[in-house]
Amino acid sequence: MLGSSHRADGGASSPLKLLTMLMLGAAMACLMFWSAFVQAPAAGADRPTIPVLSPDVLSAGEVYRGAFTPDGAAPDVRYVANSGMLVTVSGRRFLIDAPIRDGISPYATSSAAERALLENARAPYDRVDAILITHWHEDHFDADAIAAHLRRRAAILISSPEVVDRVRSAAPELPASRLRAVLPPYGRSELVNDAGVPVHALRIRHNPARRLPEQHLGFLIGGSSPVLHVGDADPAADNFALLAPLPRIDLAFLPFWYVTGEANRTVVSHAIRPKRIVAMHVPPKDAAAVASQVAASGMAATVASTPATSLSLPR
Numbered sequence: 001m002l003g004s005s006h007r008a009d010g011g012a013s014s015p016l017k018l019l020t021m022l023m024l025g026a027a028m029a030c031l032m033f034w035s036a037f038v039q040a041p042a043a044g045a046d047r048p049t050i051p052v053l054s055p056d057v058l059s060a061g062e063v064y065r066g067a068f069t070p071d072g073a074a075p076d077v078r079y080v081a082n083s084g085m086l087v088t089v090s091g092r093r094f095l096i097d098a099p100i101r102d103g104i105s106p107y108a109t110s111s112a113a114e115r116a117l118l119e120n121a122r123a124p125y126d127r128v129d130a131i132l133i134t135h136w137h138e139d140h141f142d143a144d145a146i147a148a149h150l151r152r153r154a155a156i157l158i159s160s161p162e163v164v165d166r167v168r169s170a171a172p173e174l175p176a177s178r179l180r181a182v183l184p185p186y187g188r189s190e191l192v193n194d195a196g197v198p199v200h201a202l203r204i205r206h207n208p209a210r211r212l213p214e215q216h217l218g219f220l221i222g223g224s225s226p227v228l229h230v231g232d233a234d235p236a237a238d239n240f241a242l243l244a245p246l247p248r249i250d251l252a253f254l255p256f257w258y259v260t261g262e263a264n265r266t267v268v269s270h271a272i273r274p275k276r277i278v279a280m281h282v283p284p285k286d287a288a289a290v291a292s293q294v295a296a297s298g299m300a301a302t303v304a305s306t307p308a309t310s311l312s313l314p315r
């Protein structure tokens, strides 16, 4: 039964078989054409893109630890208190946003013993070349504390006219050559060469604040692998556009919310582009929580949490 049926089908369908084979052949050719010229680009769009180790393609929260190789001599950093740092760059010592006295609660201040070292310019604060102050807020600046240090040692002060005037009032006997007032227009920088290594004073605006300091500066210290301190700068991309023509930043001192806030991390990755970060301005009571948030951010950042200690910087 099966055999006869097969024979009958075979005999009756020869032209059909040819037609079917032709149609199958045409279908296969169409499929091959589709695969080669039409389907391939569509499939390619679903492929993962090749990772590029450039900060330009990193978005918020992406890991860029190890994407860059630090070059040159590593800066040496001692965390003073709050945003206060003692930074050695190319053999020159810079005291940034320190010394302070009462500060602003809940932010860190120096112990009485540390204050004595700072204000009497004793080790490790004995060979400071320049004191750099970003703005007058009490958690970044104290005129009497700075005047005390400047009376002991020959450091110079580099800051805005507002800050310099307050120190001049506190210590009128200091020679004018020790007090360097600088205030470029907003969005511009000015090179100051008085401290032995180049220092760019950056006119970047303060975070929106109740007592807004109009005269707020950031500092870019050093030549080919500079160190950046932003004070209390507003974390917005346009605030850091002035960095574009300046040397690529090795180490950036940034308020911790630049690292823990997702939108702020985008600004850091795209507009500041540091190789590594020290997260500062940490209230002591929040130090543990900030440390875990910074660790979870994936950024190459060290948290400045214990005043009067040397920081081990990210590699």
Ligand SMILES: [Zn+2]
Binding pocket: 135, 137, 140, 206, 232
């Ligand atoms: Zn401030």
